[in-house]
């Protein structure tokens with residue numbers, strides 16, 4: 171089995187925590203904060219929290235806030251998890267993935283009190299600017315998810331990115347922009363803040379406040395219902411796999427990558443390691459191929475809590491096609 175996959179799976183296992191990690195697989199999304207946190211309170215999101223020092227500060231300073239951290243680096247989620255566990259906070263949930271996914275698909279319309287973004291990746295090269303977080307599409311999305319008078323607080327060392335963000339915020343129809351306030355003191359103490367302050371850089375801060383409601387908030391791209399994971403039944407014999415070549419398949423809204431296949435020790439099953447890339451969402455799945463009373467069952471294992479999405483549906487379809495190529499016949503499909 172590919173060593174990197176093993177390490178990633180182990181990290182997910184270590185990160186498994188009954189309350190601190192946001193478990194979306196058992197929920198309908200969009201999902202009210204009251205369901206996620208089990209209580210009412212202002213919903214506050216930090217996108218790109220890095221090692222979690224600012225999130226920890228917010229959690230302790232505002233015990234009444236429901237804090238959601240979204241971070242695309244697994245190592246940073248892991249470091250934040252340890253930091254928060256050590257601090258004993260109970261009002262934070264961590265999501266490993268893009269904050270854009272959280273804003274678009276997880277939080278309901280008009281529900282977010284504040285979004286913090288500290289030292290976002292500046293993507294200074296012109297050709298990479300479409301990767302920047304605070305572009306006009308972000309303000310359109312945020313306008314629909316922020317509660318009335320909700321706001322986005324940006325702190326950055328990067329003058330050009332700051333100007334870019336402020337210009338986009340001013341051009342966005344539903345926001346006013348304030349560049350006169352100081353950044354929160356704790357935002358000047360994050361890992362990146364310390365680095366840039368040590369180098370003598372100026373720290374910029376802007377607050378984008380929602381002033382009016384968009385008539386048509388941006389719609390979610392994915393809505394899921396728990397318990398609707400796709401599967402297929404085939405007839406034939408589960409193939410022996412001595413070697414497996416990575417396969418990349420495109421589907422309507424992304425890619426399914428069959429990375430590797432292995433048989434667990436002393437087991438009749440075949441397990442495929444699959445990555446599914448969808449807009450703002452990457453999932454690493456285990457797809458099992460196992461004997462079943464009606465033939466051979468193909469389905470996504472619940473391990474690592476996958477979300478049922480168009481991408482998981484495509485993963486089952488593509489795995490079934492691969493098995494058909496190995497001589498099995500498709501008998502039943504739910505994809």
Ligand SMILES: C[S@@+](CC[C@H](N)C(=O)[O-])C[C@H]1O[C@@H](n2cnc3c(N)ncnc32)[C@H](O)[C@@H]1O
Nearest residue numbers: 218220240241242243268269288289360361362
């Ligand atoms: C320059 S670091 C700043 C980290 C932290 N805020 C600090 O001040 O130390 C930017 C962070 O944003 C994360 N990131 C970038 N794009 C993201 C996205 N769309 N959603 C969530 N995290 C993101 C990166 O993984 C990285 O940890």
